[in-house]
Structure formats: C-alpha cells, structure tokens
Amino acid sequence: MAGNDMGVFGVTAREEELYRHFLRNPGTPADDVHLLLGTDPDEAAGSLERLRDLGLLQPSGTDGLVTPVDPERALARLTDRRLNELHEELRRVTRARHVIDGLRAEAAARNGAAAGIEQLEGLADIRNRIDDLAFFAREEILAVETYPRLSAENIARSRPLDLRCLRRGVRIRNVVVRRALEDGPTAAYLRELTAHGAEIRVTSETAERMLVYDRSTALVPLDPQNTARGALLAHKSGLVTNIIALFEKIWDAAEDLAEVLRPGRPVAESELTERERRVLTFMCTGGKDEAGARELAVSVRTYRRYVAELLQALGANSRAQAALLARERGWI
Numbered sequence: 001m002a003g004n005d006m007g008v009f010g011v012t013a014r015e016e017e018l019y020r021h022f023l024r025n026p027g028t029p030a031d032d033v034h035l036l037l038g039t040d041p042d043e044a045a046g047s048l049e050r051l052r053d054l055g056l057l058q059p060s061g062t063d064g065l066v067t068p069v070d071p072e073r074a075l076a077r078l079t080d081r082r083l084n085e086l087h088e089e090l091r092r093v094t095r096a097r098h099v100i101d102g103l104r105a106e107a108a109a110r111n112g113a114a115a116g117i118e119q120l121e122g123l124a125d126i127r128n129r130i131d132d133l134a135f136f137a138r139e140e141i142l143a144v145e146t147y148p149r150l151s152a153e154n155i156a157r158s159r160p161l162d163l164r165c166l167r168r169g170v171r172i173r174n175v176v177v178r179r180a181l182e183d184g185p186t187a188a189y190l191r192e193l194t195a196h197g198a199e200i201r202v203t204s205e206t207a208e209r210m211l212v213y214d215r216s217t218a219l220v221p222l223d224p225q226n227t228a229r230g231a232l233l234a235h236k237s238g239l240v241t242n243i244i245a246l247f248e249k250i251w252d253a254a255e256d257l258a259e260v261l262r263p264g265r266p267v268a269e270s271e272l273t274e275r276e277r278r279v280l281t282f283m284c285t286g287g288k289d290e291a292g293a294r295e296l297a298v299s300v301r302t303y304r305r306y307v308a309e310l311l312q313a314l315g316a317n318s319r320a321q322a323a324l325l326a327r328e329r330g331w332i
Contacts, residue, residue, distance in 0.1 A: 009082050010078070015054070143212075144174075145180075148179050150186045162196075194257055219231055
C-alpha cells in the first residue's frame with residue numbers, strides 16, 4: 001500500500017491509494033474497485049462514496065466509470081475543508097475556558113483558598129497564567145499598566161499574544177501612564193497595537209494595575225510596585241465586578257493615545273514630564289545643545305529630538321516662542 005501523504009487532509013491511506021489509481025487509470029469501472037482493493041463490494045463502494053464526498057472522484061456518464069477530479073482543484077477544496085475543520089476545533093477549545101476554571105476551583109478548594117480567588121506566587125507562574133488567559137480570551141481584555149517602559153524582552157513576549165488576540169477579534173482596551181511614552185520602543189509598540197485595532201488611553205498617574213479577561217477573570221498584583229511578590233486571580237465574583245468598575249473609571253478619565261501623541265497639541269503645566277521640564281528650563285537659559293545634552297546625559301541628537309517634541313507639544317514655532325509661552329504661563 002502507498003504512503004499516506006494526503007493524511008493531513010483527512011484522507012486515509014487506502015483512499016489515497018484508490019485516488020492515485022484512478023489518476024493513473026481514469027477508465028477503471030467502479031464495479032472493479034473491490035478487486036483492486038482486495039475487499040468485498042460493499043467496502044469498496046463505501047470507499048468510492050467517501051472519495052466522492054471528499055470531491056476527489058466524480059461519476060463519468062452512465063457507463064459505470066469513475067473519473068478523478070483534477071488534483072489542483074481537488075486539493076484546494078480539501079484544504080478549505082480542513083482549515084474550516086481546524087477553525088471549528090479551535091473554537092471548541094477556546095470555549096473550554098470553563099473546564100479549566102472548574103478544575104482550578106476544585107484545586108483551590110482543596111487547598112483551603114477563598115472561593116473564586118487564587119494566589120499566584122512568582123513571576124513564572126503569573127506569566128504562564130497570563131499566557132493561558134490570553135489564549136482563551138474570546139471577547140475582551142482590559143488592562144491598566146503602570147510600567148514606565150517595556151524592555152525588549154517584554155515587548156517580544158507580549159507582541160505575539162496581543163496580536164493573536166486582536167486577529168481573533170478580541171477587543172483590547174489598555175490604559176498606560178504618560179511617562180511610558182517617553183521611551184521610544186514602548187511608544188512604538190503601543191502605536192503598533194493601535195494600528196492593529198487595540199484601544200489605548202493614557203493617564204498622568206495611577207497606582208492601580210490590573211488585567212481582566214472576558215469580564216469574568218481578573219488578575220491584580222499583591223504589590224503594584226513589585227509584581228514578583230505574587231498576584232491574586234479572581235473568578236466570576238463580586239471582586240471582579242468591582243475591579244471592572246475601577247477600570248472603567250480610570251478609562252473614562254484617560255486620554256486617547258492618538259490625541260496625546262498629536263503634534264501641536266496644547267499641554268497644561270501639570271502634564272509636563274520631568275524630562276520636558278528640564279529641557280524647557282535649559283532652553284530658556286539660551287544654553288547650547290551640547291551643554292543641554294550633557295545636563296540630561298543624552299546625545300546631542302537625542303536632546304534636539306526632545307526639543308522638537310516640546311516645540312510641537314507647545315505649538316511653538318521657535319525656541320524663543322516656546323520660552324515666551326512658558327514664561328507667560330508661569331511655568332518658569
């Protein structure tokens with residue numbers, strides 16, 4: 001019997017052998033198939049019917065002959081069929097979230113944990129659970145993050161999870177702190193997420209940190225300043241409802257990322273970052289860029305980029321105008 005190269009499409013080795021025979025001998029009568037297979041006529045008839053259902057064979061007139069469908073057309077149809085089957089299987093798997101929650105609830109009860117609440121210990125356990133929750137999310141992920149920047153490792157780890165969720169149609173709403181936008185790679189990654197459909201808002205400051213999946217599971221750190229200390233995972237409880245209410249309050253008070261990054265956007269004194277204050281102060285002294293760069297411990301090129309960003313934020317056309325606006329507003 002030949003190999004089963006077509007097994008990936010759901011075709012058995014015997015069915016593949018029969019299809020290949022008809023490709024080589026398109027005039028074989030259907031009544032002779034059982035002789036070819038060495039089986040009884042009923043079994044042979046079943047194999048023929050199966051190949052017809054798969055779109056690999058088709059009747060040829062009324063003379064009892066069967067002809068094979070062109071391989072390119074047949075395999076294209078099988079590919080679509082198999083992809084649809086895999087998609088449906090994936091949907092069934094993602095609907096199994098309740099099974100995992102139920103099993104974990106039993107384990108928590110055995111360990112004496114409060115109903116609907118788990119305590120996770122260590123970054124590895126937290127990250128593994130986040131991977132799990134993101135994979136099974138079907139509708140929405142809510143997040144409030146307090147990180148001042150994302151490392152290259154963080155971005156490399158988060159990107160496939162976030163983009164996979166967005167491709168599946170999961171809505172992502174994320175609130176970040178304003179100082180995170182001062183880091184180039186972090187700001188670029190946030191822009192990338194919005195380009196793929198994520199909704200991101202910016203808040204000046206928040207001590208809260210949370211993740212909520214499908215409005216049924218919430219993850220909060222034991223210590224927002226040190227996530228390595230562990231986290232609490234709440235399932236379908238009043239605590240989740242309260243966490244969602246807190247998120248919505250923070251979300252409503254935050255600004256859209258695109259608006260915050262818009263060139264020429266007017267700013268208030270309270271919105272200036274520490275870096276912007278230092279750059280503005282040095283600009284107003286009339287010092288050279290080289291001295292300003294040394295003051296901030298950055299390259300001259302980076303310092304000039306900071307100046308350009310500040311001019312755009314103030315809506316000023318020159319450094320002199322920026323200094324004048326800052327003095328008029330009482331910032332310096």
